[in-house]
Amino acid sequence: MGNTLEQRVQETFDYLHKHPEISWEEKETTNYIKSLLENSGCKVTVFDDCTGVIGEYGNFNSDLPVVGVRADIDALWQEVNGEFQANHSCGHDAHMAIVLGVLWKLEQELELKDKVAIKFIFQPAEETGTGALQMIEKQVVADVDYLFGVHLRPEQELKMGQASPVIVHGASKMYSATIKGDGDAHGARPHLNHNAIEIGAQIVNMISQIHLDPRVPHSVKMTNFHAGGKSTNIIPGNASFALDLRAQSNELIEQLERKVKNIFHSIQELYDVEIKITSENGLPAAETNEEAISIMKKAISETLGEENTMPSLVTPGGDDFHFYTIKKPSLKATMLGLGCDLTPGLHHPYMTFNKEALQNGVDILSRAILNTYKI
The missing domain is CATH 3.30.70.360 (Alpha-Beta Plaits)
Structure with a gap:
């Protein structure tokens, strides 16, 4: 794997993009991420009856708030070049690479490990709307106080280098x-x-x-x-x-x-x-939290600049991320909308985006976590 953080994130994305798996069949994806989490010293949890993997990083034996970072891991089943196959046309491969990049970026600062308690949640089956509910049933967010997600946005909503602190899904x-x-x-x-x-x-x-x-x-x-x-x-x-x-x-x-x-x-x-x-x-529609949005907004401004910090992004699309806050109203959550010049659109079989945005996502989410801990 490459020597720089940017190279590691890009190579991880490339691997995940070439090895898509549909909802509830993400076995190799789970194993791949599990090994990467273990290599970074995380306490890892997998499940006997479903896919998905959780990595705990930092000091969980303290009064520190627990920050969750969630990435969806499943691909779509659609026709590509005349054949039906699993295909990452919704950006979940990018989300996984970004969240792993957050871990690696924080890992570089050795003194941080005792000052944070971060739960990396790699959730299956977002495309069926059932993965988050399964993770909730598994008590994955029972101890989580803040939850951050990320989603690539089409160019009609955000341009490359821009980001929104909240996606208000319908x-x-x-x-x-x-x-x-x-x-x-x-x-x-x-x-x-x-x-x-x-x-x-x-x-x-x-x-x-x-x-x-x-x-x-x-x-x-x-x-x-x-x-x-x-x-x-x-x-x-x-x-x-x-x-x-x-x-x-x-x-x-x-x-x-x-x-x-x-x-x-x-x-x-x-x-x-x-x-x-x-x-x-x-x-469900998004139930927004002003504290979480404020943390993310500050992180975007510090990373991309105030001029690239866009307003709340309202979209009729949906995401099962919002089940977490519906089922646990005390959870302070928001989903980062990441501009990346994505075209022609999400779920299009030949969707492409600017891969340089991966590092923007890593930097923003890392900064949001540190802001949460006031570091």
Whole structure:
């Protein structure tokens, strides 16, 4: 591995980028990070029933506050060059390299080890929205007082050399559901069933008429619909579909859910069919903490300059990072938004970014930790 910190971080990123693993299958990633944490003298925790790895660095036998630094470790499954494969197109490879770089940067200052208590959290399955909940169940943040995260941002939000002290993600909810009627009918006898396709169209029309507070961004859209088969003279009585719900606040997503479920109930009564939600998952909106944001803002200003310290970044995207504060309200947490000229966008199979931003992330997060301890 390279001699300088920048080289180590870059080489670590290159390795992780070339070895992506999807949610809950990050076994080699876990083992790789585990070995690096052990080499840096961390107390390491892994789990028998899931991926992910925790490294404790510093003095945990004191009254020092515990600072957690979290990196997500999973990749997406998507089509790249005509083949479906695991692919780090959301920047998690960068997040891991940055957080490891923070450890290595702090490790260079030997006198710091007794003055800090840092928990490095390499969390699985962010892309499924379930990894943070599993770490919470494992009591990973039970002793954590401050929690910092990081996420690369597309160039439309932040330019290279800029950073935001908080990403204010919105809330999301995804439903998979079925429409179950009287079964199929002959095309010549439409009175013998209710056309599941027409019912789906009615759902689309009704969700488009949901009106909530226009000052708070929100949306509902049908993202897939399947009904019928190869025969064009059969009216399908059954179907499956999915909905994507989004709102910028947790309060509004709850209102949105009630409206959608009321629509389902009305459609069932009108057409005498059953609409059943077969699966649902989602992410909460960010619950922000002013102290954590202030610490991160100061770290950005000291690292990149006040002129590159951007305001709070509001985005309709989501991240399961916010489950930590939802489940533990006393946690003082924020997620650093890192400018890196990322293009054409997150989750694009050919996403690229300026790798020099990796060191910016290392420097900002390291400074935020030291600011927390007033060092």
